[in-house]
Amino acid sequence: MVNFKIADESLASKGDEALYVAENKMPVTTGIIRKRFEEEKPLKGVKIAGCLHITKETANLALTLQAGGADVYLCGSNPLSTQDDVAAALVKKGINVFAWHGNTDEEFYWCIRECLKESPNILIDDGADMIITAHKEFPELIENGTIIGCQEETTTGVKRFQAMEKQGKLKVALFPVNDARCKNQFDNELGTGQGIIAAIYGMHVLFAGKVCVICGYGHCSSGMALRARGLGANVIVTEIDPIKALQAKFAGYQVMPIAEALPSADIILTATGCKHVITPTKEMFDKLKEGVILGNLGHFDIENLTQILC
Ligand SMILES: NC(=O)c1ccc[n+]([C@@H]2O[C@H](COP(=O)([O-])OP(=O)(O)OC[C@H]3O[C@@H](n4cnc5c(N)ncnc54)[C@H](O)[C@@H]3O)[C@@H](O)[C@H]2O)c1
Known part of the structure; x- marks a missing residue:
């Protein structure tokens, strides 16, 4: 049965x-x-x-x-x-x-x-x-x-x-x-990177010319950055690990603290596995453009302020 x-x-x-x-x-x-x-x-x-x-x-x-x-x-x-x-x-x-x-x-x-x-x-x-x-x-x-x-x-x-x-x-x-290397080097980096971009694509959003802020430069987030750049977005990476930040810089991305990145962002995507990467504080919220798209690929819905505000 x-x-x-x-x-x-x-x-x-x-x-x-x-x-x-x-x-x-x-x-x-x-x-x-x-x-x-x-x-x-x-x-x-x-x-x-x-x-x-x-x-x-x-x-x-x-x-x-x-x-x-x-x-x-x-x-x-x-x-x-x-x-x-x-x-x-x-x-x-x-x-x-x-x-x-x-x-x-x-x-x-x-x-x-x-x-x-x-x-x-x-x-x-x-x-x-x-x-x-x-x-x-x-x-x-x-x-x-x-x-x-x-x-x-x-x-x-x-x-x-x-x-x-x-x-x-x-x-x-x-x-x-x-x-397993086959999991984090292929699924996390390539699969999930493509997945989140596809989800936003489904909203009929043109990436070309947009400023896309990627929070994290780990397995998933580096894949997201790669895909967003491939679609013509101007990608800014934020990272708390200095070596990862350097990797992102050497891969050709702009790298800066999140507070500096937020004002120009059209799309912000988090994949850090950490809490409250973007918080509903005055310093962060007031910096956001009207209509900015906020997405999270991390496992739990704790990374950014939409979930915190809900
Ligand atoms: N949606 C999916 O299909 C899918 C698939 C795989 C993994 N995940 C999830 O995605 C998240 C990330 O996984 P991963 O394998 O890329 O991890 P990872 O450890 O390789 O990368 C996370 C990166 O985020 C950075 N980071 C942490 N806090 C930060 C902050 N406040 N600001 C900026 N950067 C910060 C870390 O330094 C690290 O480089 C996890 O929650 C994981 O479970 C989701």
Whole structure:
């Protein structure tokens, strides 16, 4: 029996189309590994719970795990990234999904708990919320060895676990897949950089000639800077790490403190993983141009003032 709570089951055929598009662009996950899994069933009897962006790509990962014999339980790692059609298609294919677009904080944790109630053996996280909830509310799964291993997909999640480890509070074996070079050098730098630009493009905003302030020059933010410059924007980088700031300078960007960058900004994008990069203070808010576009790619919505003001 498939367990689920999603927005609308009738969206499944639209979700199938999305899955098909992604399937053809993920030949390793949906071709080589899935074929091997179908033959060898290495995950037979294993329950896997994922707190992930419920997108067409994650959906294909879930189907590959299922092909390997696993029972898969999914919830969304960000209420705004869940694609309801994809969730519906997954349920039809036998994946247990607890996710819908725009769920509240309370519903977000309800979905995580529904997955953990199934006593999963492996957790795949994006942001650390599922694994931390397991530590706090389902400690028996860790103490009695039900959970045999966990995996974390994003920088902010890895940092949260590093902090837990320092305090001796991390009780599970954790694979920080975010730190794999293929992840942070390609997905973070190139994929997410393109993703945020595509989102703003969807608002029919011309980048050419605009002043685009990029906060941070790490993996994701350097990718955003590259893409914005490629579209003809005048890119200004702000960084708190002097070596990263120097890297940005040598890559040809203007680099300056945020207070100096804000007055000319048409678009401001944050991807630092830090709190309150842009704050609703008089010094910052009054400097902004009317109509400036503010975007955040960091994992949590704590980086800039729109979220703080909401
Ligand atoms: N949306 C996505 O698809 C996606 C994908 C990957 C990572 N992320 C998230 O993006 C964020 C950044 O990840 P990353 O891998 O690029 O991290 P990173 O550590 O490589 O880069 C962050 C950079 O921001 C700088 N920084 C910190 N505070 C700053 C401040 N106040 N002002 C200016 N610069 C500052 C740091 O010095 C660092 O160079 C994390 O929250 C991560 O979880 C999101």
